[in-house]
Amino acid sequence: MLSLKLRNNSLFKILTILSAITVPLWHYQQAANADNAPSKITVTVPTLNVRESADISSKIISRVHQGDTFDTVQKKNNWNQIKLENNQTGWIYDAYITPSEKITGTIDTFSLNVREQPSASSRVVGYLKRGAKITILSKQAGWAKMVSSSGVSGWVNEKYIAKDTSSSHHTQPAAPTAKKKSSNTTELKVAKAADAPKTTPSTKTVPMPNSQKRLTGKTIVLDPGHGGKDKGTTGLASTPEKSLNLTTAEVVKQKLENAGAQVILTRTSDTFIPLEQRSNISNQNEADAFISFHYNWSNDSTVSGVTDFYFQKSSSPLAAAILNHVATETKLTNLGTRFNNLDVLRNNKQPSTLIELGFLSNQQDDTIVESSNYRNNVAEGIYLGLLEYFQSK
Numbered sequence: 001m002l003s004l005k006l007r008n009n010s011l012f013k014i015l016t017i018l019s020a021i022t023v024p025l026w027h028y029q030q031a032a033n034a035d036n037a038p039s040k041i042t043v044t045v046p047t048l049n050v051r052e053s054a055d056i057s058s059k060i061i062s063r064v065h066q067g068d069t070f071d072t073v074q075k076k077n078n079w080n081q082i083k084l085e086n087n088q089t090g091w092i093y094d095a096y097i098t099p100s101e102k103i104t105g106t107i108d109t110f111s112l113n114v115r116e117q118p119s120a121s122s123r124v125v126g127y128l129k130r131g132a133k134i135t136i137l138s139k140q141a142g143w144a145k146m147v148s149s150s151g152v153s154g155w156v157n158e159k160y161i162a163k164d165t166s167s168s169h170h171t172q173p174a175a176p177t178a179k180k181k182s183s184n185t186t187e188l189k190v191a192k193a194a195d196a197p198k199t200t201p202s203t204k205t206v207p208m209p210n211s212q213k214r215l216t217g218k219t220i221v222l223d224p225g226h227g228g229k230d231k232g233t234t235g236l237a238s239t240p241e242k243s244l245n246l247t248t249a250e251v252v253k254q255k256l257e258n259a260g261a262q263v264i265l266t267r268t269s270d271t272f273i274p275l276e277q278r279s280n281i282s283n284q285n286e287a288d289a290f291i292s293f294h295y296n297w298s299n300d301s302t303v304s305g306v307t308d309f310y311f312q313k314s315s316s317p318l319a320a321a322i323l324n325h326v327a328t329e330t331k332l333t334n335l336g337t338r339f340n341n342l343d344v345l346r347n348n349k350q351p352s353t354l355i356e357l358g359f360l361s362n363q364q365d366d367t368i369v370e371s372s373n374y375r376n377n378v379a380e381g382i383y384l385g386l387l388e389y390f391q392s393k
Contacts, residue, residue, distance in 0.1 A: 041080060041097040043068045048097075050090035054079035061090050094138070103136040105146075108162040114154035116269075118143030125270050126152040129238050134161070150239040150370045151247035213260030214387060220256055221264045221282045223292035223344060224249040225354075228272030233297040235360035237370055242270065245293045248357065248375050252291075255379035256386070279347040289318055289386060290352035292344050295369060296359045304362045305333030308355035311345035319353035321388040326381030330374060332358055332365065351389075 043064050051058040054076045062084055064070070070082040079091045107128045114126040118140045128134070134146040134156075144161060147153040224245040226232035232241030246267070253263045264285055266278045282290040296307070306327050310319040319337045327334035337353075345352050357378060358365040368374050 039072065040069055041072055041082065041094075043070075043092075043097055048092055050082070050084065050092055052090065054081070054091045056093075058091070061088070064092065098137050103163065105134055105136060105144075105161040105163040107132040107134065107156075107160060109160040112156055112160050114148075114152055114156055116154055118145070118155045120157075122155070123269070125154045126243055128152060128156070132238075136161070136163075150235075150237060150243060151372065151375070152239075152243050153247075215256060215383075215390075216260030218261045218288045218386075218390065219264065219285055220261050220386070221266065221285060221287040221290045221350075222249045222253055222256075223266040223278050223282075223290065225292055225294040227267050227270055230272055233295065233360055235295070235370065236363060236366045239360075239370060241295045241360065244295050244357075244360075244369065246270070248378055249293050251372075251375040252293075252379045252382050255383050259383060261386075275343040276347060279344050279352075282348050282350045282352065287350040287352075289389070290344075290348055290350050291322065291382065292352070292354040294354060294356050296356040297361045298359055299361070301361050301363070303359055304365050305335040305359070306330065306355065306357055307335035308337055308353050309340035309342060309345065310337065310353050311339065311341060311348070312352070315345070315351045315353060317392060318351045318385075318389045319355075321392075322353060322355060322382055322385030325385040325388070326355065326357070326378055329377040329381035329384070330358075330368075331377075332368070 048064050049060045050062040050064055052061050064082075070084070073081040073083060073089055075081070075094075076091075078094050080094050080097065081089050081091050084090055107130055110130050112128050113124045114128060115122040116125050117123075128148055133149040134144075135148075136144045136146050138145045139158065140155075142158050143155045144158045145155050146161075224242070226240075226242035226245060228242075230242065232245070234240055235244070246269075249265055253265060256263050264281060264287070266281050267273045278292070279290075306323065308319045308323045310316050316337065323334060323337050340354070342354055345354060358369040360366050360369070
């Protein structure tokens with residue numbers, strides 16, 4: 001019996017020692033994880049699922065909304081644990097959030113590649129020239145995840161960034177927490193979503209379609225013009241048209257999907273797609289509407305405004321409805337809808353239009369169109385234009 005007590009006492013002492021060692025190590029690990037996450041984050045999509053654990057298959061315990069700001073507890077892989085009401089915590093995917101505390105900077109090299117992932121071997125999705133202004137969203141192993149003032153987003157090598165000294169203490173005001181819960185929820189399809197091109201975070205919330213999902217059953221093909229070796233024209237701020245076309249189409253895609261539409265992009269990255277293939281995508285999917293996005297240029301720098309084109313006479317109502325609403329929402333001059341013998345329209349059997357969203361040769365237009373608020377206004381105009389067009393049929 002005495003021997004058994006001695007053994008039990010020895011075991012108790014060993015367990016006590018192990019506890020004294022492992023508990024602090026556990027707390028240290030928790031603290032380390034928490035330090036890796038931004039202290040405050042803001043949601044950048046209309047509605048985002050909050051899950052019980054850091055896993056796409058985990059139970060949904062809540063939903064948060066665009067503009068909502070939360071304190072973070074810790075970060076695990078591509079997930080952030082946040083504090084909800086009543087001291088509850090949950091996990092959200094970091095592709096759809098941004099740090100509330102903004103770090104801004106300027107590109108400090110002649111030309112800098114923007115990559116899909118934080119690696120020199122990752123695919124190039126764009127480039128930035130010296131002097132380009134960026135907002136840093138996160139950092140990883142010497143790389144910065146950023147979005148430029150022109151809408152280019154991705155990873156760049158941190159050593160080529162001159163950080164603004166005054167920005168590290170600036171906190172972006174958070175939008176009021178939404179009271180009404182929306183049914184339009186951002187859901188992760190694959191883990192790779194964090195590396196896909198994303199829309200530019202905006203200080204203006206895109207007006208949301210109502211819960212009736214008024215575009216349900218409609219297939220919309222969005223065609224970001226140019227891409228890859230074909231950069232299109234170049235703005236006065238040195239932004240290639242192809243980058244503006246893609247970021248604009250991505251914002252419009254989100255808007256239309258929230259309204260229930262099936263949306264197909266002819267390109268989702270900086271790649272060259274032949275004109276015939278673009279119209280074929282529309283024909284093969286029997287699109288209810290095809291919209292090609294472009295920005296304009298003129299040798300006369302005073303020319304300003306938006307215009308769009310059609311080839312089939314039956315597409316004229318679509319073009320007119322979209323242009324009228326885009327002009328109203330963006331407040332740019334409406335230059336009217338016109339016939340044009342363009343490849344993506346001529347080879348398209350579906351209702352189709354090509355819209356020119358402002359002149360990059362005009363100082364005022366160029367300044368306006370490179371803002372994220374402008375793309376939100378374009379998205380609203382196209383949404384309203386499509387509603388008018390479909391309701392008139």
